[in-house]
Amino acid sequence: xxxxxxxxxxxxxxxxxxxxxxxxxxxxxxxxxxxxxxxxxxxxxxxxxxxxxxxxxxxxxxxxxxxxxxxxxxxxxxxxxxxxxxxxxxxxxxxxxxxxxxxxxxxxxxxxxxxxxxxxxxxxxxxxxxxxxxxxxxxxxxxxxxxxxxxxxxxxxxxxxxxxxxxxxxxxxxxxxxxxxxxxxxxxxxxxxxxxxxxxxxxxxxxxxxxxxxxxxxxxxxxxxxxxxxxxxxxxxxxxxxxxxxxxxxxxxxxxxxxxxxxxxxxxxxxxxxxxxxxxxxxxxxxxxxxxxxxxxxxxxxxxxxxxxxxxxxxxxxxxxxxxxxxxxxxxxxxxxxxxxxxxxxxxxxxxxxx
Ligand SMILES: NC(=O)c1ccc[n+]([C@@H]2O[C@H](COP(=O)([O-])OP(=O)(O)OC[C@H]3O[C@@H](n4cnc5c(N)ncnc54)[C@H](OP(=O)(O)O)[C@@H]3O)[C@@H](O)[C@H]2O)c1
Numbered sequence: 001x002x003x004x005x006x007x008x009x010x011x012x013x014x015x016x017x018x019x020x021x022x023x024x025x026x027x028x029x030x031x032x033x034x035x036x037x038x039x040x041x042x043x044x045x046x047x048x049x050x051x052x053x054x055x056x057x058x059x060x061x062x063x064x065x066x067x068x069x070x071x072x073x074x075x076x077x078x079x080x081x082x083x084x085x086x087x088x089x090x091x092x093x094x095x096x097x098x099x100x101x102x103x104x105x106x107x108x109x110x111x112x113x114x115x116x117x118x119x120x121x122x123x124x125x126x127x128x129x130x131x132x133x134x135x136x137x138x139x140x141x142x143x144x145x146x147x148x149x150x151x152x153x154x155x156x157x158x159x160x161x162x163x164x165x166x167x168x169x170x171x172x173x174x175x176x177x178x179x180x181x182x183x184x185x186x187x188x189x190x191x192x193x194x195x196x197x198x199x200x201x202x203x204x205x206x207x208x209x210x211x212x213x214x215x216x217x218x219x220x221x222x223x224x225x226x227x228x229x230x231x232x233x234x235x236x237x238x239x240x241x242x243x244x245x246x247x248x249x250x251x252x253x254x255x256x257x258x259x260x261x262x263x264x265x266x267x268x269x270x271x272x273x274x275x276x277x278x279x280x281x282x283x284x285x286x287x288x289x290x291x292x293x294x295x296x297x298x299x300x301x302x303x304x305x306x307x308x309x310x311x312x313x314x315x316x317x318x319x320x321x322x323x324x325x326x327x328x329x330x331x332x333x334x335x336x337x338x339x340x341x342x343x344x345x346x347x348x349x350x351x352x353x354x355x
Contacts, residue, residue: 172201
């Protein structure tokens with residue numbers, strides 16, 4: 001706790017795609033923090049960023065940067081978290097990490113406050129992890145349905161925004177769009193590829209005027225790391241270690257907000273009416289489902305909002321125990337920064353004794 005009697009917070013990675021949204025969220029949420037210290041790489045040291053209406057100077061990541069810090073949010077690449085999060089914890093901070101570095105560590109809880117808030121209290125390593133943005137884009141809605149119906153199987157396809165790959169992903173899409181805008185490209189094999197050139201940024205193929213069935217790196221038997229994350233993390237958060245999960249991750253030319261189609265099979269027969277009631281009342285979920293009047297969630301409307309938006313709720317035609325859903329969530333807000341902020345707020349309440 002600092003002089004104000006409030007917990008001191010560090011935001012590590014304050015200059016990144018997630019960090020930028022984090023500073024907005026910290027400026028919008030109840031002001032529960034004492035000092036907010038902004039940390040990034042030495043490249044950014046000395047830059048000034050606005051948070052809570054004040055300009056705060058960014059400091060370079062080093063051990064001393066955690067002196068006096070109670071809670072440290074890490075919004076940095078995996079390898080940076082892997083090295084520095086335990087160091088921050090050893091200097092007395094509770095770390096809330098957005099990266100993949102600790103998510104599957106059995107001694108690190110993986111927390112979504114709407115689904116398993118109790119898990120954040122048990123922190124053998126003083127670390128709490130938040131899930132991947134794709135898992136987070138659906139798990140709040142699925143957690144609500146699971147609590148009532150008992151989930152038995154998931155089949156998921158994602159339509160992932162480029163900001164899931166950080167600032168570099170957004171820069172790449174914008175650059176490629178500027179090269180194809182106003183042209184007749186997209187009518188012959190390879191014409192988009194030739195126009196955007198060999199530098200496809202963090203993506204293996206052009207992403208403008210395209211969809212790319214690949215997110216992450218290659219794992220066993222042709223699965224991608226992103227697909228394995230969705231499977232492993234969903235199982236851990238829901239406490240269903242043997243849940244069958246099949247995932248195909250696809251990148252689409254959307255700046256921010258991931259979308260997913262979900263086929264969810266439950267223990268017994270389900271009704272659409274009850275599913276809609278659950279989704280309409282679940283905290284953190286908005287039901288947006290009236291196809292007769294063209295109402296369903298799309299990234300163009302969901303971006304910049306907090307909830308998980310669910311539409312196209314149908315019972316599977318060939319299985320009365322299964323539902324089909326279309327889900328959208330802002331990958332930088334609930335998909336990363338908001339979830340991390342919510343976890344940090346749970347931890348801060350322990351410091352201040354707030355309910
Ligand atoms: N983007 C998403 O939708 C999303 C969703 C969930 C989780 N995540 C995870 O959140 C983390 C951040 O992602 P992002 O998309 O915000 O990435 P990003 O836009 O590339 O930003 C990376 C941040 O990390 C900092 N950084 C990089 N190397 C560093 C170093 N050696 N020392 C100190 N700081 C360093 C950068 O600081 P400089 O500006 O100084 O380089 C920047 O602030 C990643 O682990 C990612 O997997 C992202």
